[in-house]
Amino acid sequence: MSVVDAGVFGVHLLFAGLWSGSVLFTTYAVLPLAMNGDAQPGPLAALTGKLRTVSRASALLLLLTGGHLAATRYTAESLTGSPRGHLVLTMVALWFVLAGLVEVAGSKLEDGFEEQKVREPAREARPFLLGASLVAVLLLLDAGAILGLFG
Numbered sequence: 001m002s003v004v005d006a007g008v009f010g011v012h013l014l015f016a017g018l019w020s021g022s023v024l025f026t027t028y029a030v031l032p033l034a035m036n037g038d039a040q041p042g043p044l045a046a047l048t049g050k051l052r053t054v055s056r057a058s059a060l061l062l063l064l065t066g067g068h069l070a071a072t073r074y075t076a077e078s079l080t081g082s083p084r085g086h087l088v089l090t091m092v093a094l095w096f097v098l099a100g101l102v103e104v105a106g107s108k109l110e111d112g113f114e115e116q117k118v119r120e121p122a123r124e125a126r127p128f129l130l131g132a133s134l135v136a137v138l139l140l141l142d143a144g145a146i147l148g149l150f151g
Contacts, residue, residue: 012065019058020136034122045113055102101132
């Protein structure tokens, strides 16, 4: 593996972990505070904004680094005709789903926080954050399968 490939792989893993961890932390720690009304809209809005920033930056960087890794490791035939290629394509689909779920949840939260509401937007965003958390875990399992089973 070249130095460039190692750097790209490192950035890819870093942002995959950051994105997944941010979603899981928000669902586990931030959402319950909002649902219980134990936090103010201002700090919650700031946290939600950071989550969306991490999500957008990660989606872009994972697309770029993943594209580089796929282009240097796979052919069209190996992506569509092998178990490892199928896992890579599944990962790309899950990235899009994760980005969409975080955007919807973040939008629901920010809209409510702007109106100085806390509990209602948290309840509305909950299914999307739970779904995003599930997708984040599936992404990590998919990555583990790519690296562990077929690496």
